[in-house]
Amino acid sequence: MQTYKYQNVFPxxxxxxxxxxxxxxxxxxxxxxxxxxxxxxxxxxxxxxxKKTSRKIKKIDIENIESYKDFLLNIxxxxxxxxxxxxIKRANDGFTLSYVLSALDLEFNIEGKIVQKDESLRIYxxxxxxxLYMAFLITxxxxxxxxxxxxxxxxxxxxxxxxxxxxxxxxxxxxxxVRIVSWITLLQQKGVANDVMMYFNIINQPLxxxxxxxxxxxxxxxxxxxxxxxxLYGSMRSVDQTYIRASSSLGANPFTTFxxxxxxxxxxxLSAGAILVFIISVGYYITxxxxxxxxGQMISNMIEFHMRTSNNWELASxxxxxxxxxxxxxxxxxxxLVGVNSLKLG
Amino acid sequence: xxxxxxxxxxxxxLTVSSFAQETLTVISFGGDYGKAQKKHMxxxxxxxxxxxxxxxxxxxxxxxxxxxxxxxxVKWDVIDMEYVDLEKACNENLLERIDPSxxxxxxxxxxxxxxxxxxxxxxxxxxNIFWATAFAYxxxxxxxxxxxxxxxxxxxxxxPGKRALKKRAQxxxxxxxxxxxxxxxxxxxxxxTDEGIKRAFAxxxxxxxxxxxxxxxxxxxxxxxxGSVILAQAANGRLTQFTVVWDGQAFDLDGWAIVxxxxxLELAKKFIASSTSSxxxxxxxxxxxxxxxxxxxxxxxxxxxxxLPTAHLEEGFKVDxxxxxxxxxxxxxxxxxxxxxx
Numbered sequence: 042m043q044t045y046k047y048q049n050v051f052p053x054x055x056x057x058x059x060x061x062x063x064x065x066x067x068x069x070x071x072x073x074x075x076x077x078x079x080x081x082x083x084x085x086x087x088x089x090x091x092k093k094t095s096r097k098i099k100k101i102d103i104e105n106i107e108s109y110k111d112f113l114l115n116i117x118x119x120x121x122x123x124x125x126x127x128x129i130k131r132a133n134d135g136f137t138l139s140y141v142l143s144a145l146d147l148e149f150n151i152e153g154k155i156v157q158k159d160e161s162l163r164i165y166x167x168x169x170x171x172x173l174y175m176a177f178l179i180t181x182x183x184x185x186x187x188x189x190x191x192x193x194x195x196x197x198x199x200x201x202x203x204x205x206x207x208x209x210x211x212x213x214x215x216x217x218x219v220r221i222v223s224w225i226t227l228l229q230q231k232g233v234a235n236d237v238m239m240y241f242n243i244i245n246q247p248l249x250x251x252x253x254x255x256x257x258x259x260x261x262x263x264x265x266x267x268x269x270x271x272x273l274y275g276s277m278r279s280v281d282q283t284y285i286r287a288s289s290s291l292g293a294n295p296f297t298t299f300x301x302x303x304x305x306x307x308x309x310x311l312s313a314g315a316i317l318v319f320i321i322s323v324g325y326y327i328t329x330x331x332x333x334x335x336x337g338q339m340i341s342n343m344i345e346f347h348m349r350t351s352n353n354w355e356l357a358s359x360x361x362x363x364x365x366x367x368x369x370x371x372x373x374x375x376x377x378l379v380g381v382n383s384l385k386l387g
Numbered sequence: 388x389x390x391x392x393x394x395x396x397x398x399x400x401l402t403v404s405s406f407a408q409e410t411l412t413v414i415s416f417g418g419d420y421g422k423a424q425k426k427h428m429x430x431x432x433x434x435x436x437x438x439x440x441x442x443x444x445x446x447x448x449x450x451x452x453x454x455x456x457x458x459x460x461v462k463w464d465v466i467d468m469e470y471v472d473l474e475k476a477c478n479e480n481l482l483e484r485i486d487p488s489x490x491x492x493x494x495x496x497x498x499x500x501x502x503x504x505x506x507x508x509x510x511x512x513x514x515n516i517f518w519a520t521a522f523a524y525x526x527x528x529x530x531x532x533x534x535x536x537x538x539x540x541x542x543x544x545x546x547p548g549k550r551a552l553k554k555r556a557q558x559x560x561x562x563x564x565x566x567x568x569x570x571x572x573x574x575x576x577x578x579x580t581d582e583g584i585k586r587a588f589a590x591x592x593x594x595x596x597x598x599x600x601x602x603x604x605x606x607x608x609x610x611x612x613x614g615s616v617i618l619a620q621a622a623n624g625r626l627t628q629f630t631v632v633w634d635g636q637a638f639d640l641d642g643w644a645i646v647x648x649x650x651x652l653e654l655a656k657k658f659i660a661s662s663t664s665s666x667x668x669x670x671x672x673x674x675x676x677x678x679x680x681x682x683x684x685x686x687x688x689x690x691x692x693x694x695l696p697t698a699h700l701e702e703g704f705k706v707d708x709x710x711x712x713x714x715x716x717x718x719x720x721x722x723x724x725x726x727x728x729x
Contacts, residue, residue: 074478085720089713164727231614352450
């Protein structure tokens with residue numbers, strides 16, 4: 042097989058003979074299924090060709106076959122495609138790039154060059170971009186919600202703030218599953234939110250709020266909100282009030298005081314929260330799996346799918362590696378722009 | 388002091404493990420089906436043999452099985468498999484071959500090999516139920532017009548609302564073709580061609596936006612119950628409280644298989660022999676699943692037999708496990724790519 046080049050289109054008889062006799066041994070030991078699954082991962086559809094061929098060859102004496110080429114083509118026309126032969130050749134190498142390429146919707150073509158996959162098979166790159174987009178959106182929403190909340194908490198006397206803090210911490214300590222299921226109860230077709238809005242004639246048809254991207258974003262925002270509130274609250278508490286007073290007494294209006302003095306002092310807390318929320322949501326798995334439907338799935342759900350359902354661990358680890366590299370790169374960019382030393386978790 | 392505690396706990400752990408009772412791990416699908424199995428198959432076996440049985444759930448498929456066998460960390464002993472998954476797992480050498488000679492005679496004294504329906508004795512499993520994938524509706528939410536055919540599942544005008552389908556290629560592709568006018572008996576011939584596959588996906592496209600895809604069979608009755616969907620696909624035993632539409636039912640078997648490399652091989656066989664004898668098999672009528680022995684069917688009344696999928700064979704088709712063993716991986720990959728595309 043090593044000597045095979047795609048220009049020859051069909052391999053020599055000796056090559057086919059070796060392949061067939063090896064297949065025969067595998068078929069007798071009932072191991073051909075393992076090979077076919079392996080090859081099927083590299084080229085979808087190859088598995089059934091191998092299975093069919095090995096089932097046929099099991100009953101036939103190889104020496105009696107007149108034309109190997111006709112024999113193979115009789116079993117499946119697909120043997121004519123040099124892609125399959127190239128795959129067998131490539132499967133010989135111990136080290137392969139094809140899974141990493143697969144995770145980026147790329148593949149080797151028959152000439153061994155890296156090309157984009159067929160349009161209908163490109164799924165991983167879009168879902169990776171969607172994951173980053175959703176993580177960014179969730180980070181933004183938690184920022185908008187957490188900033189005024191933390192500001193209010195920080196402006197209260199300590200005893201009162203501690204009491205109110207319980208409302209932030211209580212959900213934080215509640216099981217994630219419980220929180221997700223409560224959102225399902227609220228948002229489903231015949232759920233509380235739809236029923237109330239129908240009752241007050243705000244809508245005439247139940248809205249689709251569950252099992253989609255909307256559900257994923259709203260539920261994850263709720264779950265990750267404390268990760269934003271806590272560092273923000275910490276940094277706001279430690280803002281020295283004399284700066285604010287000094288700014289006002291020097292003639293700054295409230296806006297200027299806020300943007301020039303107060304806000305910059307809370308940036309370490311804000312960025313710490315943002316990094317926490319973003320990194321956690323990029324790899325989040327359970328929420329999209331339960332409420333995301335198809336549209337709200339994230340990259341981690343695909344990794345889980347390949348780990349547990351399709352058993353394509355090679356592809357799963359390639360996808361995990363890419364996700365790790367992206368996260369580290371973003372962290373590095375953050376370090377360059379803002380500086381990790383300024384992080385403050387309260 | 389620390390050393391003494393350490394030594395004591397070490398001794399304790401050693402004695403515990405050496406005196407541990409024999410434990411058999413049996414894996415099945417849970418839900419009402421699991422409850423019926425516990426009552427009719429597990430509990431009688433525990434009582435009679437004194438073996439402890441750890442009975443747990445899984446979602447189907449062969450991935451976890453493969454992970455256990457290929458890493459040598461075999462934790463399961465006996466596993467309830469759909470025959471569509473069984474064929475593939477058997478080909479991949481993940482299951483022990485079963486020589487059916489250890490199976491006991493039926494209650495009426497007929498030899499096991501004549502008593503079992505022929506399909507039930509598989510190279511890698513012994514059939515424990517006849518069941519069907521069908522779709523059903525909840526009388527509470529359906530309205531005046533009621534679905535009767537496979538067409539209705541794909542008819543959004545006649546039955547607006549969501550449908551729940553299991554997230555996999557199996558059955559869904561067959562149903563799409565049937566709704567598109569292919570006769571049930573020709574489904575697999577059509578699905579073997581590229582045009583057939585395109586045709587099936589094109590039909591699924593027409594309802595794509597109205598489908599909630601579920602992972603585990605137990606989600607289907609839940610979705611029907613709270614009105615999240617108007618029609619749901621499920622194993623017929625999960626649909627006892629709803630109205631089943633038998634048209635296009637996909638008829639199949641489940642069987643007990645033994646995980647390759649288990650340490651409890653003999654115990655596993657004992658369990659299979661006990662749980663597939665006539666009486667336990669007939670008990671599965673609780674969830675409308677049929678016995679795989681003729682002697683088991685004899686124990687049921689005519690009325691009970693009428694509720695089983697076997698009473699509606701002409702309306703559906705037998706799932707072709709050979710087909711799914713050959714094309715399952717490929718079609719499921721296509722299915723997933725299709726699912727994620729807008």
